[in-house]
Amino acid sequence: MKYEIIIIGGGHAGIEASNFLIRKKVNFLLITENINNIGKMSCNPSIGGIGKSHIVKEIDSMGGVMGFYADVSGINFKNLNTSKGLAVQSTRIQTDKNVYSYFCKKLFIEKKINLLEAEVKNLIIKENKIKGIIIKGGKKIFCDIVILTTGTFMNSKIYRGEKYLNIDSEGNKSKFSISEQLKYYIKIKKFKTGTPPRLMKESIEYKKLKIQNSDFPIPFFSLRKEKKEYKKYYRKVFISKCFSTKTNFYTNNLVFKNIKKSSMYSGIIKSKGPRYCPSLEDKIYKFSSKLVNIFLERESLYTNYIYPTGLSNSFPKKIQKKIIRSIKGLENVKILNYGYAIEYDYLDPKYLKISLESKIIKDLFIAGQINGTTGYEEAAAQGLIAGINSYNKIMNLKPIILKKKSSYIGILLNDITSKKIIEPYRMFTSRSENRLYNREDNSIIRIYKYNINYYNNREIFKIKNFLKKIKKLIFFLKNKYLFFLKKREIYLSVRDKYIGYMFLKKIGIKVKYIKILLGKIIYKQYIKIEKNRNKKTKKIFKKRINISNINFYKIKSLSKEVIYNIKINKPKYIEDLRKITGINLYNIFEIVKFINENKSIK
Known part of the structure; x- marks a missing residue:
């Protein structure tokens, strides 16, 4: 039998691609080595975070399932950055990883999707065009398009101290064959994470720890929770407490003394890891005088596994045990699984079109961490876009291209396909040139127009009604409460203790509309200023300004990340800055401003 599309991998990218193809009734096959691992969270059991939650909201606005499944499997819900403006506020949901995976598997079982439990040995490529795949045992399966979403499982090695194993994070043998085949077409590099x-729940002394409660009202990702569909999936929301502790100077000293026994610092691993999710060794080696915060989160309500965020390391087991038991509250803890570092192959995404189709191999789409990104959210976004564009290709439609000026998914795709990736790519709000407009609260307004052809009539009707309601409320507020809206209090944060939030609630506006209304009121004039600044900055690229002699440390408005990226890439002219990951128009505007203020610099 020939399929229209074959998806290799049942992780977060594979799920979003599959969900879209299910909606469009495409004849496709999902291949995974273990059906039980569909939707599995192999690392942190959480969805969202700074910048990442904006992506989840955009996925939801395009009909994706990540936000919805996070809502219905959540056990701890947090609003982040609430002391700052709406543009950088984010949602984070700690999920029950077993329940999340259950809902992902349920998607395939209910829709009776073609699932195959097998190992893919090779792709069938003829004249640089995909024809199908070969599974273990030699069986050939033919198709028009392949979506490759193998994550960190290609040619992976797990490290603890000086020892390493050629296995993946699930304990299976590493997969070399696809990696070996593709290296003749696409540049393959290595990253580490x-x-x-994992700690036993019953062995922790909770009285010594600080409690981290969930936020109320509960912040959800998805707008779908109001549909009948939600009732079918709904389970009672069980709120689980999280706990926090810290390293101490004895712990830090233990890490420092044994640093050379760590895989990361012994020289065994040479590849780069994510700077924004550093190992315990990195944190203490670089900031030895600072104590490291550790958050203890339950992986599931149905297991006794505790995930200690902040304790990622690659020490030998004996040293890990000493380090962990030196921490307050963990003196007698039982370790169920030891930490490790993993090194894996990724495909250079510069060999991809922005549609995520390979520039070299026709009809091969590649999505997820295999493209050098980090995190479930970035992977899911790529999977959704690969699913949409593979369908468009079958239907002879143009690929969907999200603009970076109005979406974080657009920024993600633009960055990885056009800029040099020197470390696992992670999304932040600082990557957006229009972050006052690209907010979490208005994702449905920004995104739904891109995907209008893929919604059913009922969904389009609901979205249009929602948008009409927003317009009516703004008109109502401008006419009846114009004086109050001009007051400074409305510009404050949206939590209950602030006047703006309470005022809108008091006059009868539902909570789900409040953030989006405040965003529109607060940022309207500032969005115009931001757009004008970006236009002025773009004009500068016509001038050939040499920046090789500038001391960027003197520009106080530049973050350490921006300066680090400039230092690594060594741009000669101002236009070269646009090709560097993590540098946006605002950063370039500040550099030009510095040049103009220091006339001695030419």
């Missing part, structure tokens, strides 16, 4: 040990 890591995971902390």
